[in-house]
Amino acid sequence: MEGNSRLLIMGGAAGPALLGRFVELAGAGDARIVVIATASEDPAATERSYVERFESLGAGTVRGLRLAHRADANTPEAGAVLRGATGVFFTGGDQERIITALGGTAVDTLLHALVGEGRVVLAGTSAGAAMMSATMITGGDRPGVTADSVRTGPGLEFLPCVLIDQHFAERGRLNRLLSAVARYPHELGVGIDEDTAILTGGDSFEVLGSGAVTVVDAGAATDIRVPPSGPIVLAGARIHVLPAGCTFHLTGRRPVTGPSPERERAA
Amino acid sequence: MEGNSRLLIMGGAAGPALLGRFVELAGAGDARIVVIATASEDPAATERSYVERFESLGAGTVRGLRLAHRADANTPEAGAVLRGATGVFFTGGDQERIITALGGTAVDTLLHALVGEGRVVLAGTSAGAAMMSATMITGGDRPGVTADSVRTGPGLEFLPCVLIDQHFAERGRLNRLLSAVARYPHELGVGIDEDTAILTGGDSFEVLGSGAVTVVDAGAATDIRVPPSGPIVLAGARIHVLPAGCTFHLTGRRPVTGPSPERERAA
Numbered sequence: 001m002e003g004n005s006r007l008l009i010m011g012g013a014a015g016p017a018l019l020g021r022f023v024e025l026a027g028a029g030d031a032r033i034v035v036i037a038t039a040s041e042d043p044a045a046t047e048r049s050y051v052e053r054f055e056s057l058g059a060g061t062v063r064g065l066r067l068a069h070r071a072d073a074n075t076p077e078a079g080a081v082l083r084g085a086t087g088v089f090f091t092g093g094d095q096e097r098i099i100t101a102l103g104g105t106a107v108d109t110l111l112h113a114l115v116g117e118g119r120v121v122l123a124g125t126s127a128g129a130a131m132m133s134a135t136m137i138t139g140g141d142r143p144g145v146t147a148d149s150v151r152t153g154p155g156l157e158f159l160p161c162v163l164i165d166q167h168f169a170e171r172g173r174l175n176r177l178l179s180a181v182a183r184y185p186h187e188l189g190v191g192i193d194e195d196t197a198i199l200t201g202g203d204s205f206e207v208l209g210s211g212a213v214t215v216v217d218a219g220a221a222t223d224i225r226v227p228p229s230g231p232i233v234l235a236g237a238r239i240h241v242l243p244a245g246c247t248f249h250l251t252g253r254r255p256v257t258g259p260s261p262e263r264e265r266a267a
Numbered sequence: 268m269e270g271n272s273r274l275l276i277m278g279g280a281a282g283p284a285l286l287g288r289f290v291e292l293a294g295a296g297d298a299r300i301v302v303i304a305t306a307s308e309d310p311a312a313t314e315r316s317y318v319e320r321f322e323s324l325g326a327g328t329v330r331g332l333r334l335a336h337r338a339d340a341n342t343p344e345a346g347a348v349l350r351g352a353t354g355v356f357f358t359g360g361d362q363e364r365i366i367t368a369l370g371g372t373a374v375d376t377l378l379h380a381l382v383g384e385g386r387v388v389l390a391g392t393s394a395g396a397a398m399m400s401a402t403m404i405t406g407g408d409r410p411g412v413t414a415d416s417v418r419t420g421p422g423l424e425f426l427p428c429v430l431i432d433q434h435f436a437e438r439g440r441l442n443r444l445l446s447a448v449a450r451y452p453h454e455l456g457v458g459i460d461e462d463t464a465i466l467t468g469g470d471s472f473e474v475l476g477s478g479a480v481t482v483v484d485a486g487a488a489t490d491i492r493v494p495p496s497g498p499i500v501l502a503g504a505r506i507h508v509l510p511a512g513c514t515f516h517l518t519g520r521r522p523v524t525g526p527s528p529e530r531e532r533a534a
Contacts, residue, residue, distance in 0.1 A: 143437045175441065234506075241498070
């Protein structure tokens with residue numbers, strides 16, 4: 001991840017506090033926000049809904065950018081829209097639609113440049129969060145920690161070395177995240193609850209929202225065995241459950257701070 | 268745990284291989300097995316079902332011991348039945364029924380003695396597994412890692428320093444086990460899948476069956492904060508996912524061995 005990247009990665013069902021934080025990071029009354037609903041089954045309706053929400057939260061200007069096909073993502077018009085943005089938001093839906101339509105296109109390349117230079121805050125929720133990983137979880141909800149309880153594919157890699165899962169507590173997905181990191185121990189597993197987000201800055205992320213972020217670190221494991229079927233051996237992995245206010249250092253693979261005592265007393 | 272104790276703790280829905288292992292440990296054709304269905308809503312039917320299964324698996328003699336009320340658990344007759352047993356099996360149902368009917372009774376005291384002397388192999392499934400812990404999970408299936416996503420109470424403490432959860436992968440219970448060990452980091456969290464068991468011997472347990480055992484060790488945590496409501500902070504805990512053939516050292520809080528390479532090649 002380039003040091004200037006500001007990524008706001010939401011686990012789905014984001015409430016006004018998180019969406020408002022995105023508007024604020026993008027410049028509040030001066031924000032120029034672009035909504036990309038490519039993941040959605042009904043992009044027009046999804047786009048309209050987010051445009052209204054960001055407008056009601058005080059964003060300067062908000063517009064949709066419809067990228068249904070790869071051709072749309074290679075037009076000069078799309079590039080011009082993104083160059084004028086201060087914030088870009090990817091909605092939920094099916095993460096594979098994002099990859100198929102955008103992967104390797106001019107929009108993909110341009111977005112990486114704009115985000116890396118710190119000119120655009122990039123946010124995504126649910127499918128729009130999943131696609132931020134280098135290795136993306138595409139499906140799998142079988143119980144148990146087995147090689148076939150998770151399916152993965154390449155993401156757009158805005159946040160390297162991290163494997164994101166979303167709707168995390170709500171859909172009981174710790175099993176599939178453990179399965180994924182057992183297969184790819186190089187990747188740090190980051191499970192984000194609904195109405196919860198990570199905000200990256202430098203080499204760390206901060207947790208925001210009403211739920212928690214669960215980090216699974218198989219780098220620490222002393223023994224990993226992944227048979228083609230049946231249960232996986234994953235011994236000595238590390239796990240961190242981090243609610244709002246906690247900060248995690250990505251390269252160091254360790255939490256930096258917890259919430260302040262003031263926050264706890266207020267809780 | 269006394270060094271001679273043989274405890275076979277099953278995560279529910281145990282198939283013939285696990286039940287057969289119990290029969291074998293209890294002496295096979297010489298086994299004298301006692302089934303206690305106190306946890307069940309319909310103890311007569313549950314008892315009958317297990318008596319038939321253990322008989323069909325070749326146990327010498329099998330009988331039920333009906334302990335519906337505390338008075339039943341203080342009779343000389345109940346004591347005589349247990350003294351004649353080589354294996355005692357607790358069925359599933361509601362673990363709190365076991366505690367209410369048996370906790371602190373003559374049967375409770377006698378069972379601890381017989382198990383500690385190695386004269387009886389003690390097995391339990393589901394509720395009969397939960398009650399083996401000192402701190403027993405009594406309920407809670409809310410998503411998220413929060414103080415109120417798990418309810419606990421005292422168990423019968425056949426396996427001290429361990430907190431058992433069952434139907435583990437099938438019911439997505441890692442959240443509640445994390446919540447429990449964050450509150451009681453002294454206890455090692457042991458989540459047992461269906462048709463899966465741990466068999467204790469000395470200071471370790473071995474994993475048996477078709478699923479896996481997930482061990483959560485909050486003793487290693489660098490930061491734990493449990494507010495009365497809302498998400499818990501649990502940083503730096505350790506997690507182990509261990510299928511059949513793995514051995515875990517309880518006092519050392521570490522896996523000792525994984526499955527042999529032969530087993531992996533056969534898988």
